[in-house]
Amino acid sequence: MATLEIRRIDPHDEQLLRAWWEVGRAASVERPFEAWPLWEVARDTIRAPRHDGRVVHTVAQREGRAVGAAQLWLFDLDNTHLAEVEVWVHPEHRRRGVGRALLEELEAAAGREGRTTLISSAYAPVGLESPGSLFAAAAGYEVGSFEETKLVDLTTAPAAWAILDEEVAAALGGYRLEVAVDRVPEERLDDFCELLSAFLGEVPTGGLDLRRAEWTPQRIRDGEARAISTGRVSVYGLAVAPDGHLCGFSDVRIHRADPRHASVGGTLVLPGHRGHRLGLGMKLLTHRTVHDLFPECAHVETGNAGVNAAMNAVNEQLGYRVVERCLDVQKRLR
Incomplete structure (x- = not known):
């Protein structure tokens, strides 16, 4: 299997940012509505300066193709013990260590920032599990709260x-x-x-x-x-x-x-x-x-x-x- 390369993204690198967005879109098609933003919306939002925290975007590539994407949100104005992590893996490349490698990268980055608790959200069909909920559990993330998307x-x-x-x-x-x-x-x-x-x-x-x-x-x-x-x-x-x-x-x-x-x-x-x-x-x-x-x-x-x-x-x-x-x-x- 080809080596997995994990890269941080410069938000102004249009090609790499678009590849990150494409992975997230592919990983979100299983949800019951179009939850992934349009490319123009995602691009402009990511590039806009923030006053309340910092965001790190990461992409995983094999042979030059993006197979995974991740995002780390660092709270800077309050809850500075927290970091929020999100990981998406293209459906064709799941169960090959991509998500785990990306998550380990984010967890290490959060630790270097002094964060002690990581939070995230996993979506699943009513009454069933999903790749996201199973991945979170396997990675040691415990459910703190249940919500219903309506x-x-x-x-x-x-x-x-x-x-x-x-x-x-x-x-x-x-x-x-x-x-x-x-x-x-x-x-x-x-x-x-x-x-x-x-x-x-x-x-x-x-x-x-x-x-x-x-x-x-x-x-x-x-x-x-x-x-x-x-x-x-x-x-x-x-x-x-x-x-x-x-x-x-x-x-x-x-x-x-x-x-x-x-x-x-x-x-x-x-x-x-x-x-x-x-x-x-x-x-x-x-x-x-x-x-x-x-x-x-x-x-x-x-x-x-x-x-x-x-x-x-x-x-x-x-x-x-x-x-x-x-x-x-x-x-x-x-």
Whole structure:
């Protein structure tokens, strides 16, 4: 068997980066929807400067052909004990040591950076295993949290949402809902920072070694600027409490260059403000806004832990259906 060569990629090396992207696309065709981004979207996103961490892209080649691809994400602003690893192997080259060699390369790089815990996600059909879930288990990655990947069909689901509007209106009381596109309004920025900083402490994360993240106005503005520069549109649903402060948010993300598919970033209603159908109301607002801005968008994707009963109920009302499992896995290096 020809020698396996592992190379780090200069993001501006178009040929090698495209080979990396091709492997990821081939490895993702088994998923139940087109989860892999278009080439132009992936290229521009990878090349855009980041303020919150560093990404290392690696490719495995045999006889000049890319057979595996990997990505290492190093958190720099918070959770600096963590690194996120992702490995893809072309289906024609699995079970030949490619994935293991790439993973060992990433684990060594993370260790040199002082990271003590590695996290990743493995996708599998409902009730079944997949090459990814089996590989993660064999490599010593334990499941920290189970999630369900869900899709809602934007071409059919909105027709059934009128009754949900009535339910939200009846429960709002002194609360109100707002929508923003691309940028959180300046007058809402400090409240939004508090919401994002509280997020990891409020959503189910199972046994994952995640710690509180601190968000500042500058961090949010930097992220917004990067998203806009790469063509990503962010739609924010905001819940305003009777005292005028934000008490909840939900966001949906979509790329102008590939508007077929949108995804939910996160949803949170602070304790003490629940029971007013704010989560449902914010999601109706963001999903309708995406549908209005991008009528060609076929579906929105989201992921929820199985134990998150409240959000699962909201998504069921909206018309989401489970299409696969997502296993959030981790490995402690020391």
